[in-house]
Every structure is written in structure tokens, then in C-alpha cells.
Amino acid sequence: MSASRLLEAKSVDTSTTTHSFEDLVGDAEVFFSEHFNRKPLLHRGALEGRTRSLVSVRQLDDIVAMEAVPPSYLRVAKDGRGVPSKAYTRTVADRGAALTEAVVPEQVYELFRSGGTITWNALNHFLPSARHLADVFAETFACPSEVVAFLTPAGKDGYAPHHDPVDVYVIQIEGTKDWRVWEPPAGRHAEKASHRPEDLGTPVIETTLRPGDVLYLPYGTPHAAAAKAEVSLHLSVTVEPRRWRDLVGETVQHLLQDAQFDGFPHLGDSAEGDGAAVLGAKLRELSDALAGADPAAEIDRLLTAGRRRAGAGRSREFERLASADVLTPDTRLRRSAVPVEIGPSDGTKSGLLVNGHRLAVPDAVADALRGLESGGVVPAAHFFPGVSEARSVHAAQGLTRLGVLETATT
Ligand SMILES: [Fe+2]
Numbered sequence: 001m002s003a004s005r006l007l008e009a010k011s012v013d014t015s016t017t018t019h020s021f022e023d024l025v026g027d028a029e030v031f032f033s034e035h036f037n038r039k040p041l042l043h044r045g046a047l048e049g050r051t052r053s054l055v056s057v058r059q060l061d062d063i064v065a066m067e068a069v070p071p072s073y074l075r076v077a078k079d080g081r082g083v084p085s086k087a088y089t090r091t092v093a094d095r096g097a098a099l100t101e102a103v104v105p106e107q108v109y110e111l112f113r114s115g116g117t118i119t120w121n122a123l124n125h126f127l128p129s130a131r132h133l134a135d136v137f138a139e140t141f142a143c144p145s146e147v148v149a150f151l152t153p154a155g156k157d158g159y160a161p162h163h164d165p166v167d168v169y170v171i172q173i174e175g176t177k178d179w180r181v182w183e184p185p186a187g188r189h190a191e192k193a194s195h196r197p198e199d200l201g202t203p204v205i206e207t208t209l210r211p212g213d214v215l216y217l218p219y220g221t222p223h224a225a226a227a228k229a230e231v232s233l234h235l236s237v238t239v240e241p242r243r244w245r246d247l248v249g250e251t252v253q254h255l256l257q258d259a260q261f262d263g264f265p266h267l268g269d270s271a272e273g274d275g276a277a278v279l280g281a282k283l284r285e286l287s288d289a290l291a292g293a294d295p296a297a298e299i300d301r302l303l304t305a306g307r308r309r310a311g312a313g314r315s316r317e318f319e320r321l322a323s324a325d326v327l328t329p330d331t332r333l334r335r336s337a338v339p340v341e342i343g344p345s346d347g348t349k350s351g352l353l354v355n356g357h358r359l360a361v362p363d364a365v366a367d368a369l370r371g372l373e374s375g376g377v378v379p380a381a382h383f384f385p386g387v388s389e390a391r392s393v394h395a396a397q398g399l400t401r402l403g404v405l406e407t408a409t410t
Contacts, residue, residue, distance in 0.1 A: 019047065019050070019054075019133065019136060020136065021136055021137070021139075021140045023046060023047060024043065024046055024047070024136075024169060024171070024214050025041060025043055025046075025169075025214065025216060026041075026043050026046070031216075035216060035218070036218070037218055038218060039183070039184070039204075039218065040181050040184075040204065040205055040215065040216060040217050040218065040221055041214075041215070041216040042205055042207060042213070042214075042215050042216075043213070043214040043215075043216070044213050045210075045212050045213060046171075046212060046213065046214040047171060047212040047214065048211070048212030049212065050212065051171065051172070051173045051174070051211050051212055052173075053129060054129050054130070054133060054171065054173060054235060055123065055127060055129060055130060055149055055173055055233070055235060057151070057174065057231075057233060059127060060118075060120060060149060060151060060233075063120060063123075063126055064103065064105045064108055064109075064118075065105050067092075067102065068092055068099075068100060068102040069102060069103040070100060070101060070102065070103075071085035071088075071089045071101055071102075071103055072121065073103075073120065073121050073122060073125070073126075074088075074103050074108065074118065074119070074120060074121070075118075075119040075121065076088060076108065076111045076112075076116045076117070076118055076119070077116060077117045077119065077159055078111065078114070078115055078116040078117070079115070079157075080157055080159055080160035081160070083111060083116060085101070087107065087111070088103060088104055088107035088108050088111060089101045089102060089103055089104060089107075090102060090104050112151070112153060113153075115153055115155075115156045116153070116156075117150060117151065117152040117153075117156065117159070118150075118151045119148060119149070119150050119151075120148065120149040120151075121146070121148055122146050122147070122148070123147045123148060123149050123235070124145075124146060124147045130147040130149075130235070131147075133147055133235070133237060134146065134147050134237065137169075137237055137239050138306070138307050139307055141239055141241050141242075141306070142242070142302065142303045142305075142306030142307050143239065143240065143241055143242050143306045144240075144306075145237055145238060145239040145240075146237070146238045147235055147236075147237050148235065148236045148237075148238060149173075149233065149234070149235055150232070150233070150234050150235075150236065151231065151232070151233050152177065152225075152226075152227040152231065152232045153227060153231055154175075154227055154228065154229060154230050154231055154232075155227065155228065155229075156226065156227055157224070157225070157226040159224070159225070160194055160195075160224065161180070161182075161194065161195040161196070161197055161200060161222055161223065161224040162192065162193060162194045162195060162222065162223070162224075163184075163192065163193060163195070163219075163220045163221055163222045163223070164192055164217075164219065164220075164238070165191050165192050165219055165220070165240075166219050166238040166239060166240045167216070167217070167218055167219050167238070167239045167240070167241065168216070168217040168219075168221075168236050168237070168238055168239075169214060169215075169216050169217075169236065169237040169239070170209065170214065170215040170216075170217070170234055170235070170236050171212075171213075171214050171234060171235045171236075171237070172209035172210060172211050172212065172213045172214075172215075172232070172233075172234045173211060173233040173234055173235060174211055174231070174232070174233040175211075175227060175229075175230040175231045175232035175233060176208050176209060176210055176227070176228060176229065176230065176232060177208070177209050177225050177226065177227050177228075177232040177234060178206075178207070178208050178209075178225065178226050178227075178228055179205065179206070179207055179208075179209055179215060179223060179224070179225045180203040180205070180206050180223065180224050180225075181203055181204055181205040181206075181215070181217060181221060181222070181223045182195075182200045182201065182203050182204060182221070182222040182223070183204045183221075184218055184219075184220045184221045184222075185220070185222075195222050197224070200222055208228075209234065219240075242302075242306065247302055250302060250305070251290075251293065251298055251302070252286070252290070254298075254301070255286065255289045255290065255293065256286070258289065260285055261282070261285075261286075265278060265279075320400075320403075320406070321401060323400070323407055324397050324400040324401045325397075327380050327393055327396060327397050327400060327407075328380065328393070329379060329380055329381030329389050329392075329393055330379055330380070330381065331379065331380045331396075331407060332377045332378070332379055332380075332407070332408040333372075333377065333378055333379070333380055333383060333396055333400065333405045333406065333407060333408060334372060334375070334376065334377045334378075334405065334406060334408040335369065335372040335373055335375075335404070335405065335406075336403055336404060336405060336406040338354065338355065338402075338403040338404055339354075340352055340353070340354050340369065340404055341353040341354075342366050342369060342370065345363045345366070346360075348362065348363060349361060349362055349363065350362075350363055350365075350366035352366070352369075352404075354402050354403070354404055355402065355403065357402060361395075362384070364384060364385055364386055364387075365383075365384055365395055365399075368383055368384060368385065369399075369404065372405075377408045380392060380393045380396040380397075381393060383395060383396040383405075384396070
């Protein structure tokens, strides 16, 4: 995937604030030509004054205080090493039957008071602001990402020097943290591993991160961090870009869905050489299919599929459905981003295909939808021309529930 494709990525409205990928890393052309996959980047003051909208210590308190947080979402490290989860969990039971392991807030707080670093994994599963941050990365890299929060008490090291098997974007939220970052070694290893400081030599970056600073670490970059004067809260966004083998593998899998690859060969035949001949013919069919694939259409498919995995769309679905129930004649409506196929008219009605649903609507409704396709807003009372207000509102309500129309707030 070329950098220019990636640069088409949009910024995402977080409904409280908007951060773009360029807000985080600075000039994206420079980032992709000089840093991405190559060397660390320190972007000082990237989100200065804007970090509180991403996450607050109070929100992290609220998550710890939930009754049944599984330990997979909350980790504790002390003296550079992970603390076994049984030190801060209990078994939640219902009438004697064990339901799940859950975090015990008081034990977590005690571990923090005695110097432990607390880590909230997959914060994007809990907080809309973190989910939208992950969405910025999904848009940019067309692959999933995870937002992890680290809270470290003053005067403590977080984890011992190590590298991670993913790209990491560190965003300092509150307090300060001292970082040492070493040059990624040649022939970097993908798996997570610890390092002895004496093996690493002189750091390439040795700095104190303050709220709003962003630090990018390509996968495999050795790093160590410690909070000094005050409690430190930072977010790490982890991203594992899809490699060529992943992308090409997905294209091959897509082509293999064709009916010509449906058969069940009898592999026993291969002993006589026939199997090898049939396999050879199948490989030639695959090779022809690959040669005939349209790279532009295929990259669009890979981008769409990768971004869809973020799971950040469709939030506020219940709120949206509830709003459809209280539509008034004056409610201003517009087309949503949900794709709709409008079929030809049979003289009075036209077919619609929406999210796998097929329905027939009066031609005037189909025309009204076509009219809204390029933008524009219409009151619910006037959406369906030529009928009563009540019938127009009723039709608009049905299409709002399906997601075709949405309330225009501006
Ligand atoms: Fe790390």
C-alpha cells in the first residue's frame, strides 16, 4: 500500500473533539517517508491542551469500580514485571455457580499505592473517545488497533527495557514520564522480548514526555519508561499493519471463493501422478485469476475490509432507534451514509436494497431519496410529497429505523 493511499485517510469526529493522524505525528508525508517502519519520532506538544478529552483518571477509576471487569482488561506490573492476576481478582458467583473472574478495586488500588503500574487493555472497548482514537488509526492503516492506558505512580519504573511486536504511538495525557528509546536493531524480531540495559548501549532518544507529547515507536524498538516527580498517565495506541503476505493472502482467499475451487479432489490419485497434474491445472487457474484481478478494485476492497474491522461505526444505535420513534412533522432529516440501491419502478413502486433488506416503496419516496442523495435536508412532514403529513412522517420513520435517513442536527 503506498503512502499516498494511506494519506487519503480522513480525520474522525470524536463528538467531543477531532484528532487527525497528522495531529498526532505531524506532516504525514515526512512521517511515512522517514519514520514509519524505520525510526522513532518524537512530536512535542502534538495534542497540547487537548488530551483530557481522550481519557481522564476519573474514567479509569470508574472502569476499575465496575462490578465485573475481567482481568484480561486490567494488568498490574511491579518492579518491571507482571503481577499474577490472582493477586487482584475474585471469582464472581451466582447462587454458588462461578460466573467469571473479576478485578477487585481495593486490591488494585493497594498495588498502585505500593508502586505498581496499572494497565487498562483495550480501552477502546469501554470509552467512546478511545474507540474514536482507534478509528483514526483504522482509517489510516486499514487494520485494527488497540488503545491501552498506563497509570504509573510517581518515582516508579513501568516495565523493564523491552520491545513490542507492534507499532506503538504513545500519547502523554497527565503528569510526566521519562523515556529511553534505543535504535531498532537490524533484523528486528516480531515477538515481544526483554533486554538488559547494558546490552542496548546509548539511547537514541532520552526525554521527558509532557501532556500532549506523542512518541512513535516502530515495532521492535527497545524502550523503557519511568514516572519521576508525579503520577503519569499515558495512552499507547498499538497497531499491527498488515504485511504484504497478509494483504496478498486476503486477495488470494477472495479469488478462491470462486466456484471453480469448490470441488473435493481425491488426493490419493497423486500417487499415480494424476493428482499433481490436476493440482497443476488448478494452480494455473489461480494464476490466471490473479493476473486478471483489478489491482485498483482490490486495494479498495482491502481498505474497506480493514477499516470495517475497527468496529467504531454504528455507535449510538439505540439512541438512533429511539429518536426514530419520536419523529415530529418538523424533524429535519437527511440521507445517512448507509448505502441504498434504488431499483427501477414497476409503474407505482420502486425496489430498495438496504443492509440486506429488500422493500418496495412508492415512486415518490424513491424520488425523494434520490433528491437527498447529494445532500440536503427535508422536514419529515414534506419527505413524501402528495400525501398527508402523518403518512409522510410514518414513511420517514420507517426509513430512519432502517438507517436510510437520519436526524440532521445542524
Ligand atoms: Fe512497551
